[in-house]
Amino acid sequence: MQAASLQNKSDRIMARWMRSSFMGRCIQCLALVKWIPVIFVILVVAWSYYAYVVVYCIVILEGKVLSQVLFIILYHLIGGLFMWSYYRTIFTPPGQVPAAFHLSPTALDRLTQASSKDEKGAILAEAAEGLPIRCRNYDGLVRYCEVCQVIKPDRAHHCSVCTRCVLKMDHHCPWVNNCVNFMNYKYFILFMFYAFIFCIYVSLSVLPDFIVFWAKEDQKHRGLKIHVIFLFFVGIMFALSLSFLLFYHMFLVARNRTTLEAFREPILIDGPNKRAFDIGILNNIMQVFGPDILCCFFPTHTALGDGTSFPARHGNRVSYESITPARSHSPVSETQIPMPEDPCRRSDGDFAFYPPGNCNGDLAFHPHGNSKLSDIV
Numbered sequence: 062m063q064a065a066s067l068q069n070k071s072d073r074i075m076a077r078w079m080r081s082s083f084m085g086r087c088i089q090c091l092a093l094v095k096w097i098p099v100i101f102v103i104l105v106v107a108w109s110y111y112a113y114v115v116v117y118c119i120v121i122l123e124g125k126v127l128s129q130v131l132f133i134i135l136y137h138l139i140g141g142l143f144m145w146s147y148y149r150t151i152f153t154p155p156g157q158v159p160a161a162f163h164l165s166p167t168a169l170d171r172l173t174q175a176s177s178k179d180e181k182g183a184i185l186a187e188a189a190e191g192l193p194i195r196c197r198n199y200d201g202l203v204r205y206c207e208v209c210q211v212i213k214p215d216r217a218h219h220c221s222v223c224t225r226c227v228l229k230m231d232h233h234c235p236w237v238n239n240c241v242n243f244m245n246y247k248y249f250i251l252f253m254f255y256a257f258i259f260c261i262y263v264s265l266s267v268l269p270d271f272i273v274f275w276a277k278e279d280q281k282h283r284g285l286k287i288h289v290i291f292l293f294f295v296g297i298m299f300a301l302s303l304s305f306l307l308f309y310h311m312f313l314v315a316r317n318r319t320t321l322e323a324f325r326e327p328i329l330i331d332g333p334n335k336r337a338f339d340i341g342i343l344n345n346i347m348q349v350f351g352p353d354i355l356c357c358f359f360p361t362h363t364a365l366g367d368g369t370s371f372p373a374r375h376g377n378r379v380s381y382e383s384i385t386p387a388r389s390h391s392p393v394s395e396t397q398i399p400m401p402e403d404p405c406r407r408s409d410g411d412f413a414f415y416p417p418g419n420c421n422g423d424l425a426f427h428p429h430g431n432s433k434l435s436d437i438v
């Protein structure tokens with residue numbers, strides 16, 4: 062009897078061990094599979110380095126010193142910016158939802174025990190008091206993530222791949238094995254921009270020799286010309302594919318819209334609005350790239366705001382107060398705050414933004430209560 066019980070127990074332990082070991086391996090395999098697109102891109106870039114720098118510039122262009130030096134410098138310059146942006150897009154973790162958005166244990170208990178939707182809505186509305194949120198669910202309730210147990214900041218969404226809520230989530234991109242979000246959106250755009258320039262540059266610079274190799278037999282570079290032919294075709298192919306995505310995201314930046322918002326319009330307190338965060342092209346671009354034009358071209362963090370609150374339209378008005386450099390990265394003084402197209406300074410020292418010619422009315426959204434400019438750090 063005792064022997065049978067021991068046998069059952071050991072069977073159960075063995076089954077559990079096999080299950081956990083199997084699951085562990087599956088998770089590891091899945092994690093590796095997710096890196097395949099990134100590894101593919103790196104391999105293509107590594108081959109392009111060999112084909113362009115070694116084969117084309119050093120061997121095929123032998124004797125043409127000026128061309129060799131110029132091509133090698135340009136390749137490293139554009140390629141360096143491309144890989145730098147790519148690296149930062151991949152390895153910049155999504156921003157954390159601040160602690161203020163987490164439910165207190167008491168609120169969590171009440172929410173778990175709530176039986177009706179109205180009751181849940183009331184608990185969430187109470188918990189969201191004082192938080193800078195204007196977005197709502199389709200049913201008008203405060204947006205809440207049951208997995209992370211947080212009130213979702215405006216424009217944040219839960220990513221099932223990253224298994225967490227992501228600030229200003231755009232989409233989860235397999236080519237960078239990361240979520241494109243508030244923290245790395247600028248890097249993602251720069252990555253596509255430099256990759257596009259890189260492909261165009263490589264294709265155009267090898268074009269004269271590509272035509273020669275394609276049109277007639279060249280005995281001298283017989284074994285090498287295949288690299289030049291592939292450089293041209295691969296460059297054109299990637300440039301074409303990238304151009305669609307790049308121009309689409311440039312359009313989204315100009316409209317201050319994420320990919321998710323392009324498919325499902327955000328719902329503000331006063332209803333759905335596809336242009337909920339559109340505050341004018343220049344201001345929209347500034348939110349992603351920052352106020353300094355030189356910094357726009359480098360993958361450094363210059364996005365405005367903290368990723369949890371954004372100026373939003375309210376009827377025909379938009380507030381501008383949350384457009385300040387991220388507090389965790391660079392505290393700002395009054396003089397550093399970028400000037401919008403038509404800034405209207407309120408009598409109490411706050412900074413509001415309205416459409417040209419309309420400096421009256423209340424702020425549509427005021428995430429910092431009655432804070433003054435000097436308080437915004």
Ligand SMILES: [Zn+2]
Pocket residue numbers: 206207208209210218219220224225226227
């Ligand atoms: Zn979540």
Ligand SMILES: [Zn+2]
Pocket residue numbers: 220221222223224227232233239240241
């Ligand atoms: Zn993700």
